[in-house]
Amino acid sequence: MKGPAIFLAQFMSEQAPFNNLPSIAGWAAGHGYTGVQLPTIDPAYIDLARAAESRDYCDELKGVCAEQGVEITELSTHLQGQLVAVHPAYDAQFDGFAPAAVHGNPKARTEWAIEQMKLAAKASANFDLSACVSFSGSLAFPYLYPWPQRPEGLMEEAFGELARRWGPIFDAYEDAGVDVAFELHPGEDLFDGASYEMLLDRVGGHSRCCINYDPSHFLLQQMDYLAFIDIYHERIKAFHVKDAEFNPTGKQGVYSGYQGWTERAGRFRSLGDGQVDFVGIFSKLAQYGYDSWAVLEWECCLKHPEQGAAEGAPFIADHIIQLTDTAFDDFADSGADRAAVRRMLGLE
Secondary structure: OEEEEEEOOOOOOOOOOOOOHHHHHHHHHHOOOOEEEEEOOOOOOOOHHHHHHOHHHHHHHHHHHHHHOOEEEEEEEHHHHHOOOEOHHHHHHHHHHOOHHHOOOHHHHHHHHHHHHHHHHHHHHHOOOOEEEEOOOEOOHHHOOOOOOOOOOHHHHHHHHHHHHHHHHHHHHHHHOOEEEEEOOEOEOOOOHHHHHHHHHHOOOOOOEEEEEOHHHHHHOOOOHHHHHHHHHHHEEEEEEOEEEEOOOOOOOOOHHHOOHHHOOEEEEOOOOOOOOHHHHHHHHHHOOOOOEEEEOOOOOOOOHHHHHHHHHHHHHHHOOOOOOOOOOHHHOOOOOHHHHHHHOOOO
């Protein structure tokens, strides 16, 4: 496993040192990170269309990061992926993620998002990256709770349409040799293993339909996030190291009663301040041979981001397991050959 790395989305701003790629990369390296996961929505950090067209441009950005002591781990298309599928209830909120030219025009916004996803496939290939992290978007999420009773065929139609939109995107990523790693996240149609499989089945098990593993969202849903790795380890192509806590009360549980982040039963926390079993997670991922990046996604309703970032790199470094190339009991190896083994079994 490689790392520690940091997702830049929560830190990018108009204020130095967070306002351009060289300075934010230097800031990350100064905190002990060796990789940065780069959002692709802001041209102040990357021109996605140019990156899709020019390997030289990508090499230039890689060089900028290398000079600061980090490398790009994955490109993030969370916001563009979100806009591949938007239920009308969210149109007003999600228009802000798209260019003004497509505001108020859901069809044009979807076409823009799909094109962005395809550009990111080519750009990832030009960066020699193996995965791109993203969201699935949402047509069905407003109907999460089955009341009022869902009409027959609602989910089938929603996920059928999701597959129709994502299938050609996955084909573009296949052509580029890059995986789409979905962050399974409430608010997206893909938020747990069951919903992920609903899309996976409809795209014929497409090899590029993969997972960005983030245990924080699973803890808040009260899922078994260690068993999730056992089930889906072959599909896990990226890893967000993010903590959370769930403290139900007599007043609220997993839905958290519409409360703000500090008052919710389920809250995101800085690494080490929550309840996620990272020893178990890093052990499971090591067991299954996960060899990509461990990327901090910092979100906390209490702690200052600078403190969270400073604490994140050593936390991740302390949890990465260097795989052994020997067995712990090799010292007791009897050196028996096959003939000796057969004698031990009474076969000779």
